[in-house]
Amino acid sequence: MKNVLIIGSTGQIGTELTLELRKHCKGGNIVAGYIPGAEPKGELLETGPAEITDIMNDRQIAGVVSRYKIDTIYNLAALLSAVAEAKPQMAWKVGMDGLFNVLEVAREYGCAVFTPSSIGVFGDNTPKDRTPQDTIRNPRTMYGVTKVGGELLSDYYHIRFGVDTRSVRFPGLVSYLAPPGGGTTDYAVDIYRAAVAGRRFECPIAAGTFMDMMYMPDALRAAIRLMEADPDRLIHRNAFNVTAMSFDPEIIFENIRQYVPDFDMGYRVDPLRQAIADSWPNSLDDTCAREEWGWQPEYDLDAMTRDMLSKLQARIRV
Numbered sequence: 001m002k003n004v005l006i007i008g009s010t011g012q013i014g015t016e017l018t019l020e021l022r023k024h025c026k027g028g029n030i031v032a033g034y035i036p037g038a039e040p041k042g043e044l045l046e047t048g049p050a051e052i053t054d055i056m057n058d059r060q061i062a063g064v065v066s067r068y069k070i071d072t073i074y075n076l077a078a079l080l081s082a083v084a085e086a087k088p089q090m091a092w093k094v095g096m097d098g099l100f101n102v103l104e105v106a107r108e109y110g111c112a113v114f115t116p117s118s119i120g121v122f123g124d125n126t127p128k129d130r131t132p133q134d135t136i137r138n139p140r141t142m143y144g145v146t147k148v149g150g151e152l153l154s155d156y157y158h159i160r161f162g163v164d165t166r167s168v169r170f171p172g173l174v175s176y177l178a179p180p181g182g183g184t185t186d187y188a189v190d191i192y193r194a195a196v197a198g199r200r201f202e203c204p205i206a207a208g209t210f211m212d213m214m215y216m217p218d219a220l221r222a223a224i225r226l227m228e229a230d231p232d233r234l235i236h237r238n239a240f241n242v243t244a245m246s247f248d249p250e251i252i253f254e255n256i257r258q259y260v261p262d263f264d265m266g267y268r269v270d271p272l273r274q275a276i277a278d279s280w281p282n283s284l285d286d287t288c289a290r291e292e293w294g295w296q297p298e299y300d301l302d303a304m305t306r307d308m309l310s311k312l313q314a315r316i317r318v
């Protein structure tokens with residue numbers, strides 16, 4: 001990986017992945033792709049090139065790929081699960097038509113492609129506990145449909161055209177820099193913001209609802225490490241189960257209260273998000289990722305809480 005294009009560089013993952021890749025791939029061009037209205041700012045803008053790269057415009061993507069001699073594309077353009085239910089047509093366009101554009105450009109220019117998948121590929125009839133790598137993917141959300149379709153299309157491009165496509169099924173991602181915006185697992189970010197702001201938190205997900213989660217530094221490590229993994233060791237490609245922890249709202253609340261004793265939480269359950277969460281696994285089995293490319297998370301819940309609270313507190317002080 002030397003010259004990399006990140007499509008959707010100003011989103012929750014893109015903001016941090018772009019900065020991380022600029023530290024990681026010294027001497028290369030790490031291009032922050034964005035759409036008008038979501039321009040990169042601050043460090044993201046100052047530390048490397050930025051180009052308008054609309055996922056719906058294949059010639060625009062091809063132009064950037066050719067100009068910067070891009071060898072790897074991180075395709076992070078997506079609508080998260082709750083927003084995708086509100087705008088299913090747009091979710092399809094971005095998730096499927098957009099991915100098709102990226103894969104066609106990758107085929108033409110010989111690029112590797114990483115497109116995140118999600119625990120959203122699973123549905124009600126998937127085994128819920130320690131969900132296996134190879135199992136039923138039968139979601140009933142548009143988000144899940146596009147993620148399953150994306151996995152299949154990416155594998156197709158690898159088998160049929162030799163495009164080096166790789167992916168992970170991300171669980172809920174917790175981060176402090178850029179907000180997630182429209183996911184089912186967003187509560188696990190919002191709860192920290194409320195704790196640091198001294199606000200009571202109204203949780204949209206019911207007590208007892210377990211979902212897989214991961215702290216952003218681990219997610220970045222997964223996205224980079226998989227793209228650098230020895231291809232001969234990869235039995236799977238699109239997409240690997242990865243996880244770092246699994247908790248319900250009560251567990252994260254109690255963990256935060258160890259450090260913010262006055263923190264208070266109640267429940268105002270959002271029926272849409274709750275239905276989606278109920279259809280997702282309680283916990284994933286990520287053995288294949290561990291065996292095939294050495295996946296290993298570094299943050300458990302307590303380490304994540306300590307880091308999130310200190311980073312958010314520092315940001316408030318600035």
Ligand code: AKB
Pocket residue numbers: 080081082117118119120170171172173180182183184185186
């Ligand atoms: C969402 O909640 O939509 C995402 C995801 C788990 O894919 N964070």
